[in-house]
Amino acid sequence: MATLYVxxxxxxxxxxxxxxxxxxxxxxxxxxxxxxxxxxxxxxxTLTKPSxxxxxxxxxxxxxxxxxxxxxxxxxxxxxxxxxxxxxxxVFVYVxxxxxxxxxxxxFFGMHQILGGLIVIALLWLSIIVNMFYxxxxxxxxxxxxxxxxxxxxxxxxxxxxxxxxxxQ
Numbered sequence: 380m381a382t383l384y385v386x387x388x389x390x391x392x393x394x395x396x397x398x399x400x401x402x403x404x405x406x407x408x409x410x411x412x413x414x415x416x417x418x419x420x421x422x423x424x425t426l427t428k429p430s431x432x433x434x435x436x437x438x439x440x441x442x443x444x445x446x447x448x449x450x451x452x453x454x455x456x457x458x459x460x461x462x463x464x465x466x467x468x469x470v471f472v473y474v475x476x477x478x479x480x481x482x483x484x485x486x487f488f489g490m491h492q493i494l495g496g497l498i499v500i501a502l503l504w505l506s507i508i509v510n511m512f513y514x515x516x517x518x519x520x521x522x523x524x525x526x527x528x529x530x531x532x533x534x535x536x537x538x539x540x541x542x543x544x545x546x547x548q
Contacts, residue, residue, distance in 0.1 A: 393458060396454055396457055396458070397450075397451070397454045400450040400451070400453050400454040400457070401447065401450040401451075401454075403450070404446045404447075404449050404450040404453070404477070405443070405446050405447070405450070407446070407477055407480070407481050408442055408443065408446045410481065411480070411481050411483075411484035411485070412439075412484070414484045414485050414488045414489035415438075415484050415488045418488040418489075418491075419435050422488070422491055423488065426493075426542055426545075426546050427542075427545040427546055428538075428541075428542055428545065429538065429541040429542070429545065431538070431541075432538060441531060444527075445527060445528045445531055448524045448525070448527060448528060449477075449524070449525065449528060451521075451524055452514060452518075452520075452521040452522070452524035452525055453473060453521070455514075455517070455518040455520055455521035455524070456469060456473075456514050456517040456518055456521050458518075459517040459518050460517070462517060463516050463517055465513065465516060466517075468513060469510075469513040469514065469516070469517065472506065472509050472510050472513050473510055473513075475506055476503065476506040476507060476509075476510045479499060479502050479503040479506050480503055482499050482503075483496055483499045483500050483503055486499050487499070487500075487539070493539065493542055493543045493546060494543055496539050497536070497539045497540055497543050500532065500535060500536045500539050501536065503532055504529070504532050504533065504536055507525060507528060507529045507532060508529065510525060511525045511526070511529065
């Protein structure tokens with residue numbers, strides 16, 4: 380009986396960790412959206428954008444989904460934290476990646492700095508690759524869950540670059 384109770388407590392802890400991971404990443408997304416949302420119909424609407432610019436409504440569901448995948452990936456790594464000594468490093472890399480993700484919204488939308496946004500998104504792209512490398516040491520599925528994120532940030536980087544070129548900043 381005691382073993383069953385301990386297993387149930389451990390199982391509940393894993394699910395709580397997943398919920399916390401989701402709340403943290405989606406919380407960062409929500410906070411970043413405070414800089415983004417007001418500028419979509421304001422400053423961003425005044426910019427010249429390339430023909431491949433997606434419709435504005437697409438960004439929120441894509442980012443919400445990507446943040447969910449990021450959270451699940453982080454949870455998978457956390458579950459396997461005992462398998463590798465580099466857990467401290469992976470946490471550091473993960474936090475840097477999240478900070479750069481947040482920073483892009485602040486720099487691009489909040490500060491209206493297209494070139495600054497381009498620099499931040501280039502660093503974000505590199506940090507995602509490093510993040511995938513470290514995640515793979517703990518969980519291959521966790522690393523693969525970041526692939527859609529890398530692909531979207533690759534697309535967003537090209538979009539940011541073209542917006543920079545078209546708006547002469």
